[in-house]
Amino acid sequence: MSLSPDEASRFAHLLSSKAEPLAARWAELVAAGLRGRLSSAELRRQTSELQRAFQQAFDAGATDLTSEAAAELRAQLDELSTNRARQGFTATETAISVYAFKEATLEILGSVDDATTLRDYVAFSGFVDRAALFTFDSYVRVRESLIADQAEQLLELSTPVVKLWEGVVAVPLVGTLDSARAQVVMERLLQTLVDTGSPYAIIDITGVPAVDTQVAQHILKTVVAARLMGADCIISGIRPQIAQTIVALGIEFGDIATKASLADALRYVISQNKRAGR
Amino acid sequence: MERVPVLKIGDILLVSIQIDMEDQVALQLQEDLADKIVATGTHGVIIDISALDIVDSFVGRTLATIASVSRVLDAETVVVGMRPAVAITLVELGLSLPGIRTALNVELGIAMIGTRDLSGLLDDEDEDEPDQAAVTAP
The missing domain is CATH 3.30.750.24 (STAS domain)
Incomplete structure (x- = not known):
């Protein structure tokens, strides 16, 4: 299920108009999940960067995470999960950093009463889900390369002549x-x-x-x-x-x-x- | 067909194998070496295989045969310079080359043969001395 160009542009508009409160709320939600292991200023920086990336992707007409327009967003997500994996966060904590975006957006939208907004939100939610899955994939990739590196180091270290x-x-x-x-x-x-x-x-x-x-x-x-x-x-x-x-x-x-x-x-x-x- | 040169250095025959050991080459070397041991009357043979990437079961057996033939002709054979990869392969194949003496390099190989000759010489001297004393006494 991918976003239609109309939905993408409507969301781009929403993200740019409510940029400040959205990023702040998002950072709060993530902070609750991470139990204070990252400073709120750090989280705030990350969420606003990610939000900008989402906004740019929608602006450029990205209807799917794999499309050309979402390249910048993918790079951002990749960087986020690489950092989380290296800092020793769990997979859930990493995925929540992205999923919280949905929750924050819903709160900013207020009460959804018309069918158009609801349909928009469901499509947007699917997009964020794929973004979170992508995060999870790169998290696993980083962790696996870490394990492989360590195994190799162990092999090197433990056999001196x-x-x-x-x-x-x-x-x-x-x-x-x-x-x-x-x-x-x-x-x-x-x-x-x-x-x-x-x-x-x-x-x-x-x-x-x-x-x-x-x-x-x-x-x-x-x-x-x-x-x-x-x-x-x-x-x-x-x-x-x-x-x-x-x-x-x-x-x-x-x-x-x-x-x-x-x-x-x-x-x-x-x-x-x-x-x-x- | 290529041949492996057999060099005489002092009381030792040195064979340095620098070409691929095909079956014919190995057999030819076996003959050449037997001839040369008899012709020169040496008591030590050093076969340097440090340039060999591959030692198959046939070459392994030929080396064992060369060692046996040399022993019959009263010459001691030492195979030197086997590469780690070759040794690992031979072990994996289950070939431990029994009856072949080995050394890490030519120097240690010469030392190995040298010690034997030296002890032989010393024994000879021990035997000679009483004779000489007996001759010079009167």
């Missing part, structure tokens, strides 16, 4: 090890081995809350890949419960050296180094 000694690098694993993270850890460790020419790597799993068959599989793959490249891996930081789980699950680490603590692993590597005469 540190040099522990001459020819020894260590990966302190922290957090649950899923396939994606295991892949990142494996790639980064192997690349570091090449870059530093370290023949020993220590994988420390002190920070891994649980080791199941899948996690063990990932660690084993990393160790085998490192061996193929000519480096030896030692697994350290195995807590008592984890050792029991590993045995209970029947996971075989084969001839891979496992140590209880990182210190033990380092001592072992240094003694191996001495024996090899390096």
